[in-house]
Amino acid sequence: MTTALARELERLTHSGVHLADPATDLRDREVLDCDGHRVGIVADLLVEPDTGTVRLVEVEDGGVFGIGRKSRLVPVEVLNGDDPRTVYVERPRDEILAVDPYRPAEGDAEEEQYAAVYAAYGVTPYWTRAGG
Numbered sequence: 640m641t642t643a644l645a646r647e648l649e650r651l652t653h654s655g656v657h658l659a660d661p662a663t664d665l666r667d668r669e670v671l672d673c674d675g676h677r678v679g680i681v682a683d684l685l686v687e688p689d690t691g692t693v694r695l696v697e698v699e700d701g702g703v704f705g706i707g708r709k710s711r712l713v714p715v716e717v718l719n720g721d722d723p724r725t726v727y728v729e730r731p732r733d734e735i736l737a738v739d740p741y742r743p744a745e746g747d748a749e750e751e752q753y754a755a756v757y758a759a760y761g762v763t764p765y766w767t768r769a770g771g
Contacts, residue, residue, distance in 0.1 A: 646750045646766050648685040648694055650743075658684075659691035665718075669725045670698050672732040681726060682710060685753075694765055695756065696726075697741060709740040712756040730760065 649656050651666070658664055663684075670678040679700030684693045695712045713728055713735070720727040728735055738759045741752060757764040 646753055646764075647688065648749075648753065649688045650697070651684040651686050651693075654686070654688070656686050656688050657691050658686065658693065663693045663715075665693075665696055665726050668723075670696075670700075670713075671725055671727050672735060673727065673729050674731060675727075676732045678728060678732055678735050679711075685712065695753065698728075698735075700736065711735065711738050712741045712752065713738075714757055714760055714762045716762045717760050 651658070651664070665681045666684060668681045670681060672678050679698045681696050682699040683697040685695040685697065686693050693715055695714055696718065697710050698713055699708055699710050701707055701709055717729045718726050719729060738756060739752075741756075743749065744752065754764060
């Protein structure tokens with residue numbers, strides 16, 4: 640059964656969307672877990688088109704010369720760090736890599752991935768929070 644979530648996010652790259660806060664552009668930063676182990680690189684940001692608010696980051700991991708590379712979404716609520724080259728996920732690497740890979744889709748299938756990511760990280764989705 641498909642649920643109509645009505646959460647439209649756009650990938651920042653090639654979208655024409657402008658960030659509400661340019662300092663939240665984390666693209667190309669190295670992603671480390673809570674223990675400092677490398678997870679991947681921020682490949683893109685999923686942004687609310689109306690507000691320019693970053694909600695999820697797309698992290699590419701693994702692969703050799705692009706073969707076997709996987710993308711995973713991470714909620715911004717579990718990120719920290721103020722280094723302009725690095726961002727930390729407040730979870731161990733194994734937990735991050737256990738999240739299903741991200742596959743861009745359309746409509747409800749895309750939105751269901753967002754809901755699954757928030758559930759995997761134990762974070763309340765932005766669309767259910769007061770003022771979300």
